[in-house]
Amino acid sequence: MHRFAARLRARMPARSGSSRVDLWVMAGSGIATVLLTRWFLATAGYPKLGGGGLHIAHVLWGGLLLAAGLGITLTFHGRPARVAAAVAGGAGFGLFIDEVGKFVTERTDYFYRPAAGIIYLTFAALVVTLVRWREPGHRTQDDRTAEALRIALDGAGTGLTAQQRATALRLAEPGGRAVDDAVVALVEALPHRDSPWAGRRRAVAELARRLVTRPVVAVAVAGVYLLQVPPLVGAPIEAFAGDLRQTRELGASIAMVAAAAVAAALAVRAGFLLRADRHRALRLLRASVLVDLLAGQVFKFTALQFDATVGLGLSVLLLAVLTVELHRAPGAGAVPPGAG
Incomplete structure (x- = not known):
């Protein structure tokens, strides 16, 4: 088995050291494209390009951008070419996935409400993959x-x-x-080249580090997040007694309530443990946010559509703060009680 794995590794192409960064650029470009496209279409009244029975959907422009990104990587060398390909490819994928509602419904419905949840889940899976991305353990x-x-x-x-x-x-x-x-x-x-952005990147990184390593920031962000829980749980329950029973979002709303209840229970438990076991409390609070990001947000986007973007940004910020705090917290390297 080990011999087979070694032979398989020997036949695989070498992985680029910048692949993770380039994939992050692609993901960011795709997310920005979806949000900008939805904003522009809503602002412009959903205009149509075409006439005489023809409609040029923006998924076609997405295909052209994907082809452009592929063409750049096959034609040019160097870091600028890879960044341009990642931006073009991400934008093309964003335009493609934005029209997913047309591909999963018989009536080709762009406004199919679960489409927002599908789009979110697609990018969430990509981001989780990138977060867990690891360099190969053995490099020849x-x-x-x-x-x-x-x-x-x-x-x-x-x-x-x-x-x-x-x-x-x-x-x-x-x-x-x-x-x-x-x-x-x-x-x-090769000649030396000064990086004009190196000093600015270091300054921004240092500012971010100082900001997120302050305990008051973690407490403030967590407090704002917890303030969302009662309205999140209460609004669908209130609507359930009225008109929501007649809508197609009933299942998504019930699932959203269930995810919010689990996230709230974990957060409340974390609050009781904060003084006695800060590290475990932070782990529970991070688990609460992950429940929201990996489960609750899918149903929020289905029920609330892209209005859920603001809450998503706050959850991502809280996850970043908690991750930094977990690395700083006393006992971060120890195994918490009951973890064996």
């Missing part, structure tokens, strides 16, 4: 050399930053093989 020297060459190729026309050069030299490991020595010589021969 050929993989490392290929990555060093990719970095050198990115700097062939513009030069390398100090960080890029150091990374490429570490990957190539000079002195072992002739090909590695050649890669090292190529990397050292």
